[in-house]
Amino acid sequence: MDSILVNGGTPLCGAVKIQGSKNAALPIMAASLLTKDCNFLENCPRITDVYRMIEILESIGCKAIWKEDGLYLDSSGVYSGAIPDGYSEGMRSSIFLLGALLGAVGEVSMSGIGGCVIGNRKIDYHVMGLTRMGATISYQEDRIQATAAMLCGTAIQLPGPSVGATENLVLAAVLAKGETLIQGAAAEPEIVALCQYLSRCGARITGAGSDCIRVEGVKALRGVRYTIPPDRIVAGTYLFATIATGGNVFLQKAPWRELYEPLAVAERMGAVWNCCEEGIYIQGPERPKAVGELITGVYPRFPTDLQSAALVASCVATGQTIIREKIFENRFRIVPQLRKLGANIRDIDEESVEIQGIEQLQGAEVEAMELRGGAALVLAGLCAKGSTLVQHTAFLYRGYENICRDLRDLGARVASV
Numbered sequence: 001m002d003s004i005l006v007n008g009g010t011p012l013c014g015a016v017k018i019q020g021s022k023n024a025a026l027p028i029m030a031a032s033l034l035t036k037d038c039n040f041l042e043n044c045p046r047i048t049d050v051y052r053m054i055e056i057l058e059s060i061g062c063k064a065i066w067k068e069d070g071l072y073l074d075s076s077g078v079y080s081g082a083i084p085d086g087y088s089e090g091m092r093s094s095i096f097l098l099g100a101l102l103g104a105v106g107e108v109s110m111s112g113i114g115g116c117v118i119g120n121r122k123i124d125y126h127v128m129g130l131t132r133m134g135a136t137i138s139y140q141e142d143r144i145q146a147t148a149a150m151l152c153g154t155a156i157q158l159p160g161p162s163v164g165a166t167e168n169l170v171l172a173a174v175l176a177k178g179e180t181l182i183q184g185a186a187a188e189p190e191i192v193a194l195c196q197y198l199s200r201c202g203a204r205i206t207g208a209g210s211d212c213i214r215v216e217g218v219k220a221l222r223g224v225r226y227t228i229p230p231d232r233i234v235a236g237t238y239l240f241a242t243i244a245t246g247g248n249v250f251l252q253k254a255p256w257r258e259l260y261e262p263l264a265v266a267e268r269m270g271a272v273w274n275c276c277e278e279g280i281y282i283q284g285p286e287r288p289k290a291v292g293e294l295i296t297g298v299y300p301r302f303p304t305d306l307q308s309a310a311l312v313a314s315c316v317a318t319g320q321t322i323i324r325e326k327i328f329e330n331r332f333r334i335v336p337q338l339r340k341l342g343a344n345i346r347d348i349d350e351e352s353v354e355i356q357g358i359e360q361l362q363g364a365e366v367e368a369m370e371l372r373g374g375a376a377l378v379l380a381g382l383c384a385k386g387s388t389l390v391q392h393t394a395f396l397y398r399g400y401e402n403i404c405r406d407l408r409d410l411g412a413r414v415a416s417v
């Protein structure tokens with residue numbers, strides 16, 4: 001079953017529990033290699049990218065066991081940094097193994113860290129920083145090989161804010177000799193979670209969440225129990241689904257402190273929200289108001305991963321919206337699919353589109369091309385007349401445990417087919 005059938009027209013109503021964060025869990029799973037010990041990751045999301053990361057870790061000697069409330073990882077038996085072909089292809093998150101394995105075993109070899117449909121996904125910042133720390137890195141075609149007899153702390157100026165490069169350098173620095181200063185660091189909450197996990201393991205890190213992270217290398221790290229924080233992008237996806245359908249929803253465990261910008265956009269769309277420790281209450285408007293202009297940016301600006309969801313809500317808003325995608329080169333692949341549903345979208349240039357909102361989309365057959373765009377197509381089906389078939393939805397399970405279950409919990413008529 002690689003499609004989702006959506007019967008639109010029903011406002012979402014009820015409560016949904018937000019799963020653990022994909023983009024926090026994946027670097028933390030890689031980081032667990034540095035402890036060479038047993039770790040327990042509570043609230044680890046059951047998504048295909050986590051399953052694939054488990055396969056990679058097991059291929060180099062780790063043990064992984066799912067328990068009721070989380071994932072048990074034992075990296076005491078890790079014996080190699082050579083990841084067999086076919087394990088890391090097509091999964092950007094395997095890049096975190098570069099810093100983790102250099103720190104844990106001093107060598108890495110893996111393939112397939114290439115780009116994907118949303119953009120080039122370069123790794124030059126990663127390579128520059130790790131090389132400055134003493135790693136020798138070669139990168140032919142699609143295979144990367146790296147060794148480091150001893151990683152040494154140093155000052156690194158990142159040319160631009162990169163979540164993955166920041167995380168990789170922290171992973172390489174925690175067991176390095178001396179102190180590492182990462183300037184121009186990204187500030188995403190997932191980086192804060194990674195640094196919090198590593199600090200619990202005994203690492204010495206300051207400045208997480210700012211543009212300057214300082215790491216003092218230590219001799220060893222120990223395994224710990226750590227709770228993966230809720231996924232702000234999953235929460236934001238359901239936030240815009242509620243707005244697009246005029247619903248009334250409680251997002252249980254939604255990390256509202258990490259969603260200020262999406263909540264500000266929600267308010268401009270006419271939604272009413274309030275939050276408490278347990279999550280976010282959101283009341284969507286009868287019909288969303290166009291917000292005029294929405295620009296994605298690095299945290300805490302509007303997250304690129306919610307751009308497609310906001311685009312869908314803008315398609316049924318009153319008025320015109322211009323969306324500018326500033327992070328990835330190719331994050332409008334959803335646009336031709338939305339036009340099949342009747343959306344009125346004009347390409348301005350390769351980073352901007354102009355949307356004239358219409359009253360209602362019309363159900364049709366569409367194709368998911370990647371994770372967040374695919375999820376947004378399901379949202380489009382929710383606010384379309386009639387039924388919409390979203391094909392190639394395997395992408396969605398990379399980041400959403402079960403989007404059909406979650407949306408059905410909110411009264412949506414959706415089913416995997």
Ligand code: EPZ
Pocket residue numbers: 022023026092093119120121122123124125126127160161162163164165186188190304305327328329371372399
């Ligand atoms: C992380 O990707 C997330 N993935 C992405 O989420 C997220 O969209 C992105 O950060 C931005 O927030 C994970 O955490 C697993 P970047 P990452 O390095 O680290 C350029 C999702 O849907 N760049 O911050 O790959 C790069 O091309 C995914 O959950 C370089 O030029 O993103 C991009 O234009 C999608 N050279 C920009 O920086 C480099 O060496 C930001 O990329 C590295 C990055």
